Amino acid sequence: MSQQGPILVVSTARRPPFAAALDAAKLFPVIETEWTDSARAVEQVQPAAxxxxxxxxxxxxxxxxxxxxxxxxxxxxxxxxxPPAAIPDNVIPFFQSQDAQAQQGGIDRLVGRLRAALRIRSLHATVMRRLVPAAPMTLSQIDPARDATLLLVGRGGAYPALSVALGERIGVVGALSIEAAAKHLNARDIDGIVLGEGFSLRVIDAFLTVLTEDARFRNLPVVVTVGDLAPTYDLPNLEMISGDASNVVATALPLVRQHAFEAHLARTLKAIDANGLIDARTGLLTVEAFERDFASAVYQTQQRGGGLSVARFAFDPDHPRAQFDGARIISRLMRRMDFGAAQEDGSVVVVFTEADLKTAHTIARRLSSVMRHTSHGRRDTPSDPTVSVATLLPNDSAKSLRSRLQEDGRRVAS
Incomplete structure (x- = not known):
């Protein structure tokens, strides 16, 4: 990728070893400054990182x-x-390996982490250039408890402590096995992984190798809390740390927030390409676009024949995060010909085109089963929606079909 600007290196008077790694990777120009001049240097140098x-x-x-x-x-x-134990929220930590044999791999990982961050910067610049009207969009607007999902994989005594510590700050999906973790990775948007105890080194090595070989997960933040593995995998956002749950949270959270910001930018760019018809936060249609497409789909189905069904996923209104996570799952897993939108009442409504009632029930059950395994917030509230399904009848209009769906939803909830 093209260089976007100089790299500013802030340290004491002695040149840090990683500065030479930047020269070797041809990430130049590299400009060095001391701590007393660092804040002013950001304004004067206009660095890319x-x-x-x-x-x-x-x-x-x-x-x-x-x-x-x-x-x-x-x-x-x-x-x-x-870095020291306490760092600001927008600081990405990087820990160098103390193993001399792994130092070269650590240098490659640092360069890879920097390149991955620069790609996010390029994506942000593209969104800013294309967004009309212009609107501020910064990393600080990403709230991990609202916008990010972390996959916690592990079992044993440390798992509950990690689950509680992470659940205080971020949405958590738990997996007690590598197989369950793989299913979650394929079924939902994950912004980071914490791999806890309960697995052999061979299993951990195999899991990290699979992540390395899959381009979808190569830049995913991964924090491994156990094992004696050298960080030599081609995973730029991999960290292997030891310590209590608070150390894990402090290391994982900035990396996860950065990934959630990248995902938000990607959805925003998709919304721009769709002329504003897609909600950048959920990946589904906006309410206005959904209502227009829904009315058109009902009319065309009535005119030409065929099937059309609608499902409503109602979430706990006291936990709005559940609705947005459910909407993202639906956006990722629904069929390409279907469409949906998050509603103001806290539900998500999805239209299944060319689907009878039986087919719609099957699809809705599959979607809701994925949502049940997500927890949110301090009390690990599950995302367990109440699902109602209705199908288009010969004398239906869009309004009557929606009305019947709402009535079915109230009966299911009661």
């Missing part, structure tokens, strides 16, 4: 630098190499 080597004595300077970086558009990645 910032790499910092903070220590416990640089916490105040790191916080000021992070604030300057967060205010810039397009997205300016800030990567902290071997």
């Amino acid at each position: 910032v790499l910092a080597a903070p220590s416990a004595t640089n916490e105040a300077e790191l916080a000021e630098l992070a604030a300057r970086v967060a205010a810039r558009q397009p997205y300016l990645p800030l990567v902290a190499v071997d």
